[in-house]
Structure formats: C-alpha cells, structure tokens
C-alpha cells in the first residue's frame with residue numbers, strides 16, 4: 396500500500412505533569428508517514444504518557460501534538476481523532492469478556508456508528524488476517540493469551556487507522572508468542588503502510604523498527620537507527 | 627450497544643437481580659398504594675352519587691363523610707330550593723354487622739328516591755322490621771330472602787336483594803330510616819341528604835347556592851372532594867408521596883451503588899471503549915443504559931407485585947367491603963415512570979464519573 400496510508404506525527408515541545416509528577420518535559424518528535432519507531436526507557440520514564448499524547452488519550456500541558464498537521468486536541472474532540480486515525484494495542488488485551496472475538500473486533504465500529512453487516516464483514520476479514528478466522532465466535536475466556544492479543548491487534552486495525560500505537564504489546568506473552576505477535580504487527584505495517592510506534596523493552600522490537608527512541612526521566616535521550624542498534 | 631448492555635447485566639446476574647428486586651419492592655409499594663387510592667376515589671365517587679343522586683349534602687368539616695350529622699328539618703328546606711328536584715335523607719349505621727364490620731347499613735325513607743331506585747334481584751320491598759341487602763353482602767355472608775340479618779344485635783328479616791352498581795351500597799344493607807334511628811338513638815338527625823337536581827342545573831353552581839343558603843353544610847359533587855373530606859385519605863395520599871420520594875431515593879442510591887461498583891471493576895473495559903474512539907456521551911449512555919435497564923427490569927417485576935399487593939393491602943386494612951383496588955393504566959404508568967426515573971437518577975453519577983476518567987489511567991488501573 397502507498398505511503399499515504401500512514402499518518403505524519405509531529406510532537407513539538409510537549410510537556411505533561413500529573414500534579415507534582417512531571418511525566419514528560421519538552422519532548423519533540425517527528426514521525427514520517429509509514430515510519431516504525433521503537434520507544435524504550437526505564438519504568439516511569441514517560442513512555443505510556445508519550446504514546447497517550449500522540450494518540451489523543453492525554454492532553455499536553457504544554458506544546459503541541461499534530462497528526463497530519465492537525466492538532467489532536469484543538470479543532471475536534473480527540474475521541475473523533477482516535478476513532479478515525481488511531482489504533483491502540485496495550486500490554487493487556489482488554490477484550491470485553493462478555494463478547495465474542497468477532498464482537499470485540501467490532502467494538503470500535505459500534506462507536507463510529509458503522510452498520511451491523513459492514514461491521515461483521517470487516518471484523519471477520521481482520522480475524523482472518525490475524526489467523527483466527529475459525530475462532531471468531533469464541534469468547535476471550537476460550538482464547539490463549541497470544542490469541543487474545545491477536546484479537547486485540549485486529550480490533551486496533553478495524554477502523555483502518557493511519558497510526559498504530561502499541562504499548563508493550565508483548566509484555567504479557569512468552570517469547571515464542573511474542574515473536575508471532577511482533578511478526579503480525581510489522582507484517583501488517585509493511586502491507587498496510589500505517590505509521591507505527593511500539594513501546595517495548597524487547598530488543599527484537601528495536602531491531603525491526605526504523606529507529607529507536609529512548610526516554611530518560613520524561614526527556615528524549617539518544618535516538619538510534621535500527622541498523623546501529625543491531626550492530 | 628444493546629447487546630453489550632444485555633451481556634454486561636447477564637454477566638453480573640446476581641447483582642442485577644438484587645438491585646432489580648430492591649427497585650421492584652419500591653415500585654410495588656407505589657403501585658399497590660396508587661391502586662388503593664384509586665379504589666378509594668371510586669368509592670368516594672359512589673358516595674357522591676349514592677342512589678344515583680347528583681350531589682350529597684354533608685356537615686362541613688367532618689373527618690369522614692360517615693361522621694356527618696345534619697338536622698332532618700333540612701330535607702324539606704332543600705326540597706323547596708328551586709335547583710333541587712328531589713331530596714331524601716340517609717342515616718348511615720357503621721360497624722353494625724358483626725360478620726362484616728366494614729359494611730355500611732343505610733337508613734333511608736322507603737318512599738324516597740334512594741330506596742325506590744334500588745333494583746331488586748330477588749325478593750320484595752321490605753314491610754315493617756325488614757331489610758334489603760346488597761348482592762355482594764348476600765354473596766359474602768351467604769344470605770337470602772327469608773333469612774335473618776342481625777343489625778347491631780337486632781334481628782331483621784331479609785326481604786330482598788338489590789344491586790345498585792355502587793360498591794358499598796352493594797356491600798351493605800338498606801332499612802327504613804326510622805329503624806336506623808332506633809338503632810343509633812339519634813332522633814331528628816340524618817347523616818347526609820342526597821339530592822337530585824332540577825333538569826338543566828349545573829352541579830357546581832347548585833352546590834355553591836346550597837352551601838350559601840345553609841351555613842354549616844358541605845356539598846360534595848366530585849370524588850376528589852369526597853376524598854378530601856375524609857382526613858384518612860388525605861393522609862394516605864400524602865403518605866404515598868413520601869413513599870414515592872423514599873423509593874426514588876433508596877432505589878437511586880442502590881442503582882448508583884451498583885453502577886459505581888461496576889464501573890470501578892470495569893475501568894479497563896470502559897477506558898478501552900474510550901480509547902477506541904467511543905465518545906464520552908456514548909460511554910456514559912452505556913452506563914446510564916445499564917442503570918435504566920436494571921431499574922426497568924425491577925419496575926416490571928414491581929408492577930406485577932404491586933397488582934397483587936394492592937389486593938392484599940385492601941384485605942390487610944379490612945376495608946375490602948368498600949374499597950376494591952383499582953388498577954389504572956396511569957397507576958401502572960406512574961410505577962414504571964418511577965422505576966425508570968430511579969435508573970436515570972442512579973445512573974447519572976456513575977455515568978458522569980465515567981466521562982471524567984482519563985482512558986490511560988483507567989487502562990493502567992485495570
């Protein structure tokens with residue numbers, strides 16, 4: 396797919412505090428369309444907060460966050476931006492226990508008011524894509540951790556996002572399963588061309604990403620190309 | 627969205643049912659009391675139109691219409707009023723039947739329109755020391771013409787059985803006003819005077835005229851007025867208001883509690899909905915919808931319970947002879963409204979809380 400499928404992300408001098416805790420301080424970042432970056436850093440260094448700012452889950456106290464040149468927080472409600480542009484994957488799959496795998500994948504589309512038949516069609520296509528077509532009507536309790544996480548990936552993609560944000564997507568999985576989920580994420584990125592940011596401690600993620608960004612106490616430390624990290 | 631609400635409630639079935647039952651009890655109380663007051667109102671309507679009359683003249687400011695006392699001389703003066711076509715006195719004897727203390731015995735002039743208007747189903751008009759009994763009383767006490775009814779201990783022969791369509795006429799008995807006077811030892815007094823108006827006279831204007839001409843009287847033309855004349859029923863309607871308010875508060879608190887608990891448990895889930903772009907309004911309406919669904923479920927159960935409870939209430943109060951609970955669509959509607967209001971009130975706070983949760987925090991707390 397074309398480069399156009401990916402969003403351009405610009406973070407300018409963004410800062411975020413929670414009461415006395417400064418989570419992020421003067422962070423600037425540019426992501427090209429279709430670029431994949433890995434974000435690492437110690438616990439509490441602000442990785443999740445940065446991802447939240449980019450995806451419109453958190454409002455910056457200072458600075459700006461622009462997706463394709465438009466501020467996420469200014470001209471429309473961030474829920475709309477999330478609905479239209481962004482897909483999220485978290486460490487925990489956060490599937491709704493009462494809903495089947497297919498219904499879980501449909502959830503973002505319910506929020507967007509997409510018609511039932513169309514929701515179903517798109518959800519089934521994505522479950523096929525993540526290799527779970529035969530598990531569509533199973534409940535989360537009937538799926539393994541890795542399978543659940545693949546359903547979560549399908550759910551993140553169902554709104555055809557141009558920006559995919561993953562916060563420790565393999566943090567709860569064993570190494571073999573992690574490998575499969577990462578394969579899936581990067582394969583989908585290659586095929587669909589969306590911009591991708593993955594928070595992870597996993598060196599495998601850094602290897603697959605175009606570059607790695609390290610956060611140290613809410614600031615951006617050294618950035619490196621994937622090739623350099625590999626060497 | 628409806629499926630999500632439904633599955634969420636089913637997942638916490640026990641909790642849903644407990645909350646719903648609490649609401650059901652509240653709604654049932656309301657419905658039962660409303661059907662009871664509606665029954666009272668129907669009874670009062672019967673009181674106003676005793677013997678098919680247009681209005682009833684009572685003593686002013688009595689606690690209960692049956693406690694009214696008027697001089698018999700008033701009858702002739704009323705009769706002489708141009709608006710009045712016919713007037714006939716009634717002397718009510720209460721608690722006169724041992725077997726059915728709530729039945730009312732009417733002392734009426736045998737020649738008056740009250741007695742003449744009674745349609746006999748069986749037997750004949752009374753002669754001497756005899757009574758006519760209503761068909762409901764006859765059925766409940768298994769009485770028939772030729773039998774004996776003891777009124778205040780005195781035996782009366784049963785001459786016949788009538789049906790008038792007014793609940794407590796049919797649950798009572800009619801004897802001559804002279805006999806009633808002997809029983810109550812109230813010479814020269816009557817309880818009330820029922821009046822048929824001259825053709826073309828409006829009840830309300832006639833009522834005003836009569837009250838002006840005969841100070842100390844109160845003319846009752848509509849059931850509400852009759853209800854107000856009885857202090858008991860005023861108390862009951864006030865009590866109902868209090869109970870409705872209490873049911874609303876208690877119900878809303880219990881729904882709020884249930885929903886608040888459920889949103890705490892589901893922070894991750896709700897944070898996720900918000901993350902995937904559900905608008906705050908939509909997430910809030912999910913919570914509100916769950917609250918309303920629980921309380922509507924409770925209200926539906928409450929309507930059923932209330933209909934049953936209305937009948938039990940009448941029996942418990944021992945007034946089944948003159949009040950039969952009347953279930954009206956509006957009575958049920960109000961029960962349902964209260965139920966839904968409980969859900970909305972109880973859901974508002976948790977729903978508002980949900981819109982204040984930042985998705986990321988919710989996700990990390992989950």
Ligand SMILES: Nc1ncnc2c1ncn2[C@@H]1O[C@H](COP(=O)(O)OP(=O)(O)OP(=O)(O)O)[C@@H](O)[C@H]1O
Pocket residue numbers: 413414416417418436437438439440441442443444445984987
């Ligand atoms: N909603 C919040 N309220 C208060 N403090 C917060 C909130 N979110 C984050 N913080 C604080 O901000 C700092 C950065 O948090 P963040 O979650 O971004 O770190 P992280 O790099 O993702 O850590 P981890 O690797 O443990 O997930 C931490 O000190 C955290 O306690």
Ligand SMILES: [Mg+2]
Pocket residue numbers: 442443444562
């Ligand atoms: Mg984190």
